[in-house]
Amino acid sequence: MKRGRKPVRWLRYGTDAVLVECASLAEMSAVRAAVVAAGLPDLAEVVPGARTVLIAARPGTKALEQARELVDEADLATVHDGEPREITLDVRYDGEDIDLVAETAGISADDVVALHTGATYTVAFTGFAPGFGYLTGLPEPLRQSRLDTPRTRVPAGAVAIAGEFTGVYPRSSPGGWRLLGHTEAVLFDSHADRPALLAPGDRVRFRSRS
Structure with missing residues (x-):
C-alpha cells in the first residue's frame, strides 16, 4: 500500500x-x-x-x-483511464424542469444550457436501469436536489440532473431527477453487439440542437 x-x-x-x-x-x-x-x-x-x-x-x-x-x-x-471513448449526444433543451433549475441556480435558462453543454462528463458507473450512466463533471450551479415528488413516468431519452450527476433515461420509467431536455440517442439496445451506449470511463458531451 x-x-x-x-x-x-x-x-x-x-x-x-x-x-x-x-x-x-x-x-x-x-x-x-x-x-x-x-x-x-x-x-x-x-x-x-x-x-x-x-x-x-x-x-x-x-x-x-x-x-x-x-x-x-x-x-x-x-490513475486515469488510458484512452476513453468520446461520445456526443444531441439534446433539445426543452425539459419540464429547466426553468426550475435556472431559478434554483439564480441564472437564466440559456445559462443552464450553456453550463450543461460546456462541460465534459465521465461515466462513473451504470445502474438503475440497463443503459443508465451516472455522469460526473456537472458544473456546481447545476448540482441540485432531486424533485420532492418523483414523476411516475419519465420518457425515454430524457436528459436530467440530480446531485452531482447528470444522465439520460434509457427507457420510460419513474424518476425524480430534474429534466433539462431530451435526446433521440438510443442508450440501450438488447439486440446490439454492444447493448449499452455508455460504459464506465467513457467521456460524454452534450450538444444543443433545436
Whole structure:
C-alpha cells in the first residue's frame, strides 16, 4: 500500500469475488481504472458503483490476489483511464424542469444550457436501469436536489440532473431527477453487439440542437 494512504476495504463476496469499498467516488473510479488497465486474464467482471467496485474472478485462479496487489501498490491519485471513448449526444433543451433549475441556480435558462453543454462528463458507473450512466463533471450551479415528488413516468431519452450527476433515461420509467431536455440517442439496445451506449470511463458531451 502506498505510504500515507488509507487502505480501501476488501470484502469477500462469495467464493470468487470481492467487494472493494472506497472512500469516495474518485477513489472508486481510480480503483476500477487500475484493475481494468491491468488486463488480468482471469478476471471475469469488474462492476463499479458509487463507492464500491465488485471484482469477480474465474474459479481456481489467483486473479483476486493479483488485483488486490496492484491496487494496493497503485498511486490512485494519478490513475486515469488510458484512452476513453468520446461520445456526443444531441439534446433539445426543452425539459419540464429547466426553468426550475435556472431559478434554483439564480441564472437564466440559456445559462443552464450553456453550463450543461460546456462541460465534459465521465461515466462513473451504470445502474438503475440497463443503459443508465451516472455522469460526473456537472458544473456546481447545476448540482441540485432531486424533485420532492418523483414523476411516475419519465420518457425515454430524457436528459436530467440530480446531485452531482447528470444522465439520460434509457427507457420510460419513474424518476425524480430534474429534466433539462431530451435526446433521440438510443442508450440501450438488447439486440446490439454492444447493448449499452455508455460504459464506465467513457467521456460524454452534450450538444444543443433545436
